[in-house]
Amino acid sequence: MPKDELKKYYDMLELPSDAPLRDIHNSFLRLKKLYSGDSIVLAPLGEEFSEKKRKRVLEQIEEAYLKLLEAKKDAPSRTALLFSDGHEPEDGAERDKIGDAPLTGPSLRKLREKAGVDLNEIAKEMKLRMELLKSVEDEKYEALPEAIYLKVHLKNYASFLGLDPVRVTEEYLRRYQAWKEKTVPTEK
Amino acid sequence: MTQTTKVREGEIWAVGGGKGGTGKTFITSSIGTYLAKKGKNVVLVDMDIGGANLHSFFGISRPLKSLTSFFEMGASLSDLVVKTDLDNISLISGDVHSISADKITFSQKLKLFRQIMKLNAQNVIIDLGAGSHYNTLDTFLIADRMVVVLVPEVIAIENMYHFIKNSLFRKVKKILKEYGFKEIVQHIWDRRQSYGINNIRELIDYLKDSFSYIGTILDHELAAFKVHLVLNMVRNNNDILLGASIKSVMMKYLGVPIQYSGYVEYNDAVWKSVRERKPFMINYLATGCAKEIEVLVENVIKGKEVSLPGGY
Ligand SMILES: Nc1ncnc2c1ncn2[C@@H]1O[C@H](COP(=O)(O)OP(=O)(O)OP(=O)(O)O)[C@@H](O)[C@H]1O
Ligand SMILES: [Mg+2]
Numbered sequence: 001m002p003k004d005e006l007k008k009y010y011d012m013l014e015l016p017s018d019a020p021l022r023d024i025h026n027s028f029l030r031l032k033k034l035y036s037g038d039s040i041v042l043a044p045l046g047e048e049f050s051e052k053k054r055k056r057v058l059e060q061i062e063e064a065y066l067k068l069l070e071a072k073k074d075a076p077s078r079t080a081l082l083f084s085d086g087h088e089p090e091d092g093a094e095r096d097k098i099g100d101a102p103l104t105g106p107s108l109r110k111l112r113e114k115a116g117v118d119l120n121e122i123a124k125e126m127k128l129r130m131e132l133l134k135s136v137e138d139e140k141y142e143a144l145p146e147a148i149y150l151k152v153h154l155k156n157y158a159s160f161l162g163l164d165p166v167r168v169t170e171e172y173l174r175r176y177q178a179w180k181e182k183t184v185p186t187e188k
Numbered sequence: 189m190t191q192t193t194k195v196r197e198g199e200i201w202a203v204g205g206g207k208g209g210t211g212k213t214f215i216t217s218s219i220g221t222y223l224a225k226k227g228k229n230v231v232l233v234d235m236d237i238g239g240a241n242l243h244s245f246f247g248i249s250r251p252l253k254s255l256t257s258f259f260e261m262g263a264s265l266s267d268l269v270v271k272t273d274l275d276n277i278s279l280i281s282g283d284v285h286s287i288s289a290d291k292i293t294f295s296q297k298l299k300l301f302r303q304i305m306k307l308n309a310q311n312v313i314i315d316l317g318a319g320s321h322y323n324t325l326d327t328f329l330i331a332d333r334m335v336v337v338l339v340p341e342v343i344a345i346e347n348m349y350h351f352i353k354n355s356l357f358r359k360v361k362k363i364l365k366e367y368g369f370k371e372i373v374q375h376i377w378d379r380r381q382s383y384g385i386n387n388i389r390e391l392i393d394y395l396k397d398s399f400s401y402i403g404t405i406l407d408h409e410l411a412a413f414k415v416h417l418v419l420n421m422v423r424n425n426n427d428i429l430l431g432a433s434i435k436s437v438m439m440k441y442l443g444v445p446i447q448y449s450g451y452v453e454y455n456d457a458v459w460k461s462v463r464e465r466k467p468f469m470i471n472y473l474a475t476g477c478a479k480e481i482e483v484l485v486e487n488v489i490k491g492k493e494v495s496l497p498g499g500y
Contacts, residue, residue: 014435014436030429030432031436034433034436040345041434041437044342044343044346045349045441047386048386048387048442053441
């Protein structure tokens with residue numbers, strides 16, 4: 001994406017152009033809430049604040065959010081972005097090491113916390129139960145739904161955090177399946 | 189030379205915001221006291237003609253001199269400066285009964301502005317009082333540091349929007365007048381419906397699009413129009429976050445960038461200090477309020493903004 005186009009999206013989310021992923025999430029959630037409801041900050045604008053204009057602002061905020069997530073995804077390592085506050089690490093080896101760490105439940109939690117994202121934010125945004133997300137991070141496999149459902153949830157979770165959804169689901173499900181085979185012997 | 193050309197070294201702050209009772213005078217006196225304690229030479233000017241009470245915040249019951257002499261006898265402003273009990277800080281009282289703010293003539297106003305700019309002080313801080321009268325707005329516009337104080341409630345926010353929009357409107361008019369386009373702004377504004385213009389931002393955009401020469405001038409001159417927002421009497425994190433929402437709305441709806449420079453908690457110590465007739469920033473230094481005032485002054489000076497609670 002060209003630099004000035006990127007800047008436009010950062011401006012829309014009221015962020016500096018080097019804002020880390022965490023700030024992009026937080027700004028998005030804050031602005032979405034502000035322009036979705038009837039805030040006492042909007043009420044006094046009267047005729048200057050038309051419904052049409054408000055909807056347009058909301059659309060722009062959502063567009064900016066999606067574009068910025070996408071832009072972050074194009075970067076060499078999404079995981080590294082989370083670790084380094086949006087600045088790419090100088091040392092490529094270091095970046096790969098972080099990027100290749102096995103993605104377990106606890107390591108996902110670490111990434112999320114590094115990004116400064118609250119579980120209940122994800123729960124709200126992705127319309128998921130908190131308990132479910134907690135179980136994912138705790139690897140409480142027995143509390144998790146069938147793989148086909150779990151896959152969808154994991155994809156949502158990963159993309160919210162700007163992680164690679166394919167890698168997250170694959171690695172997580174591999175461990176989940178391994179557990180399942182051990183504990184619930186499948187009938188042959 | 190234009191009216192806004194500054195022939196001085198000091199820095200002028202103006203504190204306004206539209207609504208009455210939001211804490212403008214308290215904030216003015218506290219900013220002043222803090223700067224004085226930092227070693228700056230400070231003069232406070234009470235421009236709340238008719239409602240002047242800045243002197244009370246320093247325990248002065250009846251100031252010996254006031255702006256009355258300026259308006260009635262043509263006394264010079266620098267002769268009306270009254271000392272306070274504190275080092276480095278003195279004030280000019282607005283305790284004027286013979287004239288109301290809206291009766292100030294154009295030439296009196298220009299003379300007043302000229303003399304304010306020449307006051308012998310490193311920091312001049314003007315308490316504008318309530319309201320959005322054009323004399324108040326014009327005084328706001330001479331400041332280097334424009335501060336609006338509001339409280340977290342809908343009427344204060346409404347008045348503040350009005351105050352800032354009208355300030356900007358006057359600023360645009362003034363700029364264009366200096367460049368010899370005096371009538372055009374009002375002319376277009378009066379016909380805004382037929383131009384499809386809804387607000388000051390759209391007016392500015394229309395002017396820029398239609399007259400590229402004016403566009404260049406406005407871009408250049410309006411870069412200095414930077415309003416600092418101070419949220420007073422906050423009681424929780426949601427109140428603090430309102431400042432960020434206001435900033436967002438100002439930008440997205442009115443295209444006016446503002447700085448969310450600070451907030452001050454609600455604290456009974458404020459009215460206590462007023463009742464005790466002692467400067468707040470001296471007697472209640474340990475309160476959250478006092479710390480927040482220090483932070484807000486530093487933010488204004490350094491162009492920094494509030495760091496929002498809760499990871500926002
Ligand atoms: N942070 C605060 N906490 C508690 N009380 C406050 C606070 N700030 C101001 N007050 C109280 O609010 C009242 C109004 O304050 P102040 O006189 O500074 O407002 P103002 O905006 O100057 O009013 P006016 O528009 O009448 O000039 C005072 O009684 C003051 O003690
Ligand atoms: Mg006052």
